Amino acid sequence: MPPPNTPLTNIRSDRVKSVRALSRRSVRERTGRFLVEGPQSVREVVRHQPELVVDLYLTADAAQRYGEVVDAAAAADLHVHEVSEDVLAAMSETPTPQGLAAVCRVPSASLDEVLAASPRLLVLLTHVRDPGNAGTVIRGADAAGADAVLVSDASVDVLAPKVVRSTAGSLFHLPVVTGLPVEATIARLREAGIRVLAADGAGTVLLPEVDLGPAHAWVMGNEAWGLEEEVRAQCDEVVRVPIYGAAESLNLAMAATVCVYASAAAQRG
Amino acid sequence: MPPPNTPLTNIRSDRVKSVRALSRRSVRERTGRFLVEGPQSVREVVRHQPELVVDLYLTADAAQRYGEVVDAAAAADLHVHEVSEDVLAAMSETPTPQGLAAVCRVPSASLDEVLAASPRLLVLLTHVRDPGNAGTVIRGADAAGADAVLVSDASVDVLAPKVVRSTAGSLFHLPVVTGLPVEATIARLREAGIRVLAADGAGTVLLPEVDLGPAHAWVMGNEAWGLEEEVRAQCDEVVRVPIYGAAESLNLAMAATVCVYASAAAQRG
Known part of the structure; x- marks a missing residue:
């Protein structure tokens, strides 16, 4: 797998703010995106519906620990970004997102x-x-x-x-x-x-x-x-x-x- | 039903402290007592195992709202104490004990x-x-x-x-x-x-x-x-x-x- 890009470390960036804003229903409805957090949920969306994933964020630690997620993401040609622990914490509502989060498109089942x-x-x-x-x-x-x-x-x-x-x-x-x-x-x-x-x-x-x-x-x-x-x-x-x-x-x-x-x-x- | 005793209002009393201490496992094990909180649990212990109840505490508001619990407690000849909202809050770990709590003996099933x-x-x-x-x-x-x-x-x-x-x-x-x-x-x-x-x-x-x-x-x-x-x-x-x-x-x-x-x-x- 290719090494991830330079880690994102600025917790005040627009990117971090826009991810964090997805904890609000109104923002999810306006943007048609939502946040998936933690190894289990992220693994399952990458495995079963990779077409929904807009951006995958993970810490260096998580990249090592969840190699199978990184490999599956690479195979599906997803945008993978390495982030610092602080950035991930700032993106998420969860006290412990365990190193992984993905911004996803809202599924369109009818x-x-x-x-x-x-x-x-x-x-x-x-x-x-x-x-x-x-x-x-x-x-x-x-x-x-x-x-x-x-x-x-x-x-x-x-x-x-x-x-x-x-x-x-x-x-x-x-x-x-x-x-x-x-x-x-x-x-x-x-x-x-x-x-x-x-x-x-x-x-x-x-x-x-x-x-x-x-x-x-x-x-x-x-x-x-x-x-x-x-x-x-x-x-x-x-x-x-x-x-x-x-x-x-x-x-x-x-x-x-x-x-x-x-x-x-x-x-x- | 007889009117409850004068309400307990001192949140620093020994009684309040000893009830509050039941949130610790070591105290439950030493005393053989535990605390039951909220209308549903208190109602069920009074109804099904009144012999376990050592003291029943309730606010004036709860005494009105849960008349059937008060009546069942009176019928079983339980010790019922009216307490202020503050006293009940100080006794309990729960943010909202909803006006009722009972100190009970640990059931002795074998x-x-x-x-x-x-x-x-x-x-x-x-x-x-x-x-x-x-x-x-x-x-x-x-x-x-x-x-x-x-x-x-x-x-x-x-x-x-x-x-x-x-x-x-x-x-x-x-x-x-x-x-x-x-x-x-x-x-x-x-x-x-x-x-x-x-x-x-x-x-x-x-x-x-x-x-x-x-x-x-x-x-x-x-x-x-x-x-x-x-x-x-x-x-x-x-x-x-x-x-x-x-x-x-x-x-x-x-x-x-x-x-x-x-x-x-x-x-x-």
Whole structure:
């Protein structure tokens, strides 16, 4: 691999400021770019969607430690910049970005593309507000082999640094379509022959009673108050994960993971 | 209900200091007491294990808002103390204890008692270090109807404030036995006819292939490095949750929840 350029050391440069500004949603929306931090997420975007990477920044230390990322970046002809620890810290919101960060283009997945691929398992997030929950649900959907994750316009921004980090790279493994209006999206899923299942603690049908063989989408709502009445009414079934002990509920990420794994078990036998 | 005593307002009192000291593990171990904070956890200990509660502290505001907790405490003849917001804040590690906290005796569940009750589903945590993970696994085990959670001596203290909080009350719903030596515990489980299943990303058997009907215990290891070789060797099977997509793994709490729900599905039909 060629030696990286002269290290960037000026923490007050315009470049550093413009990267740092990506921690703000308004700047991400205006520029169509976002920041990916840490070895796991950076490795996964370089490996799975190198076409998204605009600039890859890494410290000399990280260049040595994560040689496979540097090699993959070189193979994909990416712009790699060596930076000082200070510059990387100034670019990032994270206390410890571990030597690596990448400015990436916002992925352009669309609902049309997702539906054109005849999906069998989808997840639709609506009013999910906690970054860690949203990221963990995307990771669980990826692990269970879901075809895509759909995110409503009233949810947390999945390109926020905390969400990106908590997906552990899954953001780059499957299409994540954002900014969707919930009700119109549910209507389109149903038109496409996809059963729409609301996952809600107030559900009347228990998870083990649902036939998860046919194509379906799980709709997951807000952490505290679940799904809105109108959204539940639009779904084919409102499904509850059974609680066998005395716990009041599962948290959103746990319930979502149980649901998508039940789907995978039914569809993959 | 009788009006609470004169409110405690001195944040420098010995009582406040001794409650605050319970945030330290050494003090919890020496005194055999720990602090339960927030409406959900306090409600659950008062409801399910009032005999553990030594003193219940609440603000005038919380006494009004959580009348059902006050009534249950009165019915159980607990010592209830009204405190100022400042006193409650000084007692607690939490930025927002939401007006309620209880000093409780450490639950005294033992492995003997657990085994005497012919358990069908157990979880054994070893080297689990993250408080949120430990708490979430206990909550998931409760939800799936597990008979008890066993915690090795090399794990996070489940009576630490962050763990207590993240169990969302489940700590008081099922026996949680702590301080167990891992290898001797696995040996005792096997002697008792309980199959011991290691859950590990390096497992050779996939979760859907395992017969989860008979009594069994799931052994969950460290977040980062899983289970030690010697522990895996002692188990009947080393089981992996299948990853159908491109995700590298599930996190500990998600994997544990998928496993215990698979167990519940198999045992409860």
